[in-house]
Amino acid sequence: MHVLILGDSLALPRPRHAHEYNPADDEPLAVSFRHTYGARLSEWLSKVYPEPHPIVTNRAGRAFTMVQIHDEFANQLYFMEPNVIILQIGLVDCWPRKENNGSPKTSPNEFESRLSACLKALYLRPHVRLILIGILPCAAYLEQKSPGVLDSIALYNSILKQSVDFHQVFFVDMASEVDPYHPNNYLHSDGYHLSPMGNALVFQKISTLITQFVENDAEFKLPLQTLPFHDEY
Numbered sequence: 001m002h003v004l005i006l007g008d009s010l011a012l013p014r015p016r017h018a019h020e021y022n023p024a025d026d027e028p029l030a031v032s033f034r035h036t037y038g039a040r041l042s043e044w045l046s047k048v049y050p051e052p053h054p055i056v057t058n059r060a061g062r063a064f065t066m067v068q069i070h071d072e073f074a075n076q077l078y079f080m081e082p083n084v085i086i087l088q089i090g091l092v093d094c095w096p097r098k099e100n101n102g103s104p105k106t107s108p109n110e111f112e113s114r115l116s117a118c119l120k121a122l123y124l125r126p127h128v129r130l131i132l133i134g135i136l137p138c139a140a141y142l143e144q145k146s147p148g149v150l151d152s153i154a155l156y157n158s159i160l161k162q163s164v165d166f167h168q169v170f171f172v173d174m175a176s177e178v179d180p181y182h183p184n185n186y187l188h189s190d191g192y193h194l195s196p197m198g199n200a201l202v203f204q205k206i207s208t209l210i211t212q213f214v215e216n217d218a219e220f221k222l223p224l225q226t227l228p229f230h231d232e233y
Contacts, residue, residue, distance in 0.1 A: 001054045007088035011060035035196040037203040065093045070114035074121045088133035094156040096146045112159045132171045139191030140180040172205045
């Protein structure tokens with residue numbers, strides 16, 4: 001099984017204070033690689049579905065928006081040949097920007113249009129499953145710094161939800177799990193990234209869906225054996 005992660009920095013390790021991070025200090029990360037939901041997923045797959053050899057490829061990038069995802073989605077889908085794509089995107093897109101007079105970096109219309117284009121590519125591979133991770137509500141105090149951010153998160157989540165068909169496209173609703181006023185340790189100290197507990201929650205949701213795909217979805221096909229490595233170039 002090949003699981004491909006696309007998205008923004010929420011899928012990546014995170015230092016305690018990103019803007020003050022100094023690698024020379026060798027300070028422990030707030031979210032280490034082994035804490036990320038991708039690493040947890042890789043370990044779980046190796047135990048539960050060891051054959052064919054499971055692979056988790058994390059292609060998330062810091063400050064990525066739906067624009068970058070759209071630009072590379074077809075290449076990632078057709079050439080990486082995943083069985084499952086996990087897409088966690090939208091926070092950078094929807095956040096109100098002071099330098100943009102409070103408007104988001106990616107307009108709702110462009111966000112929806114580019115997502116739609118990604119889905120058209122996906123539908124050409126009907127055996128591939130797409131899991132959309134809902135945008136986490138940020139901590140409520142950030143509303144004071146960025147007025148309207150919680151409403152914007154809700155709006156962009158509604159766009160993501162419109163794509164769900166419960167056959168090829170699925171949605172993990174994080175808003176039902178994370179209360180902006182009581183985030184219950186699911187959020188990093190910055191108020192919008194995932195903590196180790198938050199990563200564990202996302203992993204739990206993803207692993208439940210993948211189990212359903214493997215055990216109950218007749219059209220979800222895995223290769224019968226791991227493809228051999230070749231020395232030819």
